């Protein structure tokens with residue numbers, strides 16, 4: 001069961017679509033247990049299809065813009081089945097008792113898909129308050145400057161500022177210093193869709209990746225300007241006298257294109273060129289392959305053989321390997337052979353985008369950070385015009401034959417790399433799944449349109465929210481706890497050797513909503529859970545230490561006063577004198593080491609006898625005198641102690657949030673720092689200051705606990721208005737003494 005994209009939604013702020021707004025007695029069959037049926041109600045709103053199971057207290061929310069297909073299946077004795085599949089691999093079959101209801105629901109669902117770009121979800125989406133319609137500007141120039149461009153070999157060209165030369169390229173492009181306008185115009189006319197060779201990545205050793213589309217060479221056509229442009233690219237790199245042209249298509253496809261006046265470079269016309277095919281199949285083959293994967297995932301109780309054979313015959317991992325192999329070849333050519341590489345496929349916006357972005361990711365550690373990865377996507381996928389609208393089928397009018405999982409394959413190859421190098425990437429699996437989801441959801445404007453110019457025409461930056469802003473605001477949810485920025489893999493070029501056995505099937509992506517077959521524990525998630533829990537306990541421990549220090553100081557003062565009165569007596573027995581009160585206190589109460597092990601998160605063998613010899617550092621003395629001004633009452637201390645959960649519910653359980661939404665592998669489970677239970681993002685408040693924490697930081701707390709904390713806080717504030725510190729200190733002392741009495 002799935003709940004998804006429910007941020008800030010409730011039934012109340014969505015408009016119901018169906019007349020009576022619901023279809024009752026709908027049956028859903030559990031795919032992994034044929035005998036288990038759930039009976040519930042379907043609600044249809046302007047944004048979601050919602051299935052509510054009142055007995056199991058579960059809700060399934062499906063965003064309309066994520067629906068891939070809604071198919072009416074042949075009527076059975078039980079009713080009329082309607083199968084809904086989403087673009088993020090959720091599949092559900094509703095059995096609706098009355099055929100009329102099923103027909104109506106089916107027709108309505110098909111109508112709800114946006115008929116044009118202007119009707120897409122991003123223009124309706126009301127984000128939570130913490131998100132603003134602010135677009136952190138992505139400046140292509142900044143990213144090139146980071147790579148040291150322009151320089152003596154490369155210059156910036158604004159001849160595409162009105163998208164005249166190539167309407168799917170960015171307004172500014174980077175080309176060799178020695179090129180002329182004539183060369184660029186000539187080359188763009190000789191390349192499919194005007195996509196001439198331009199710089200996309202410059203390695204510190206001077207070798208570069210340039211990208212373009214296929215030449216319109218046919219069987220024998222040639223273009224002098226294009227040949228000159230390639231020679232200029234070759235000359236930018238003094239380390240090598242030759243360069244590669246990588247055609248990422250299978251040879252047969254490239255040859256077939258010649259008949260249509262397209263094709264590939266003739267080595268006889270381009271001197272010092274090494275031409276090579278790195279065969280990756282086309283969008284149609286990839287679409288078919290993914291469908292076979294999904295069919296395998298949807299099989300009902302398959303045998304081991306059936307399941308593995310079905311996955312194998314999809315050839316999906318073979319295609320993933322082909323993309324990765326091409327990227328590794330390019331990275332090796334750049335880093336080891338120090339040669340320039342020009343990459344193209346047919347139009348240079350699918351396989352070329354995959355290979356250029358993945359080879360850059362292997363070559364440059366910066367792209368393995370969250371910020372750098374964003375830059376990589378902005379540059380290779382958004383600026384250079386991957387057709388997100390067509391490939392993801394954003395609108396009702398999209399051509400089915402144009403849809404293809406090209407971006408998904410890129411995301412999956414990145415995931416495969418994170419499995420090979422778990423410490424090299426700053427982001428986690430959840431980030432990759434989220435990225436894929438939102439390339440389809442149209443919740444944010446980033447992945448709408450087919451190129452930069454489309455997004456400009458659609459006014460996405462003025463009228464929609466940015467996905468990157470959402471990531472930035474929730475960045476802790478997307479961090480890989482295993483990331484070690486200084487480790488070798490995180491700071492150097494990655495050149496893995498990929499064997500067939502290296503690649504894994506991505507269960508958390510394709511079986512993500514099949515909670516019952518996924519592993520019960522996920523190591524990175526469990527680690528994040530432990531890190532958070534340790535942080536909460538450390539913070540709480542620091543407060544407890546502070547309270548103990550205060551208590552000790554009070555007791556010292558009490559002792560001091562006692563000593564005063566006793567030393568004033570003429571016949572006092574013993575050696576105590578006025579000059580040694582602190583030593584006396586130390587004998588009674590050993591001082592705690594302030595630079596505690598709690599801060600480092602390491603449990604050392606605590607040995608009280610060792611610690612007694614350690615004097616508090618000077619700054620501590622200062623701190624103590626500051627802290628002592630703020631002594632709380634015993635009630636307040638009890639309140640502090642109760643505001644922190646010492647035990648947290650373990651990460652793997654439960655499968656549902658208390659609000660009835662199911663958890664899936666892409667969703668972060670949050671532990672409430674006060675009660676320790678698991679909650680989904682909509683049940684958690686992030687902005688609560690817990691009295692049991694030493695630091696003033698904001699903690700995640702469930703809504704019930706947040707209410708309770710807030711009302712208790714206001715009660716404390718009202719009951720102790722402007723008490724002097726002396727008063728507070730006296731109260732604490734008296735409270736303590738009362739406590740002692742109680743103990744006795």
Ligand SMILES: [Zn+2]
Nearest residue numbers: 672675702705
């Ligand atoms: Zn709670």
Ligand SMILES: [Zn+2]
Nearest residue numbers: 657659680683
């Ligand atoms: Zn919840």
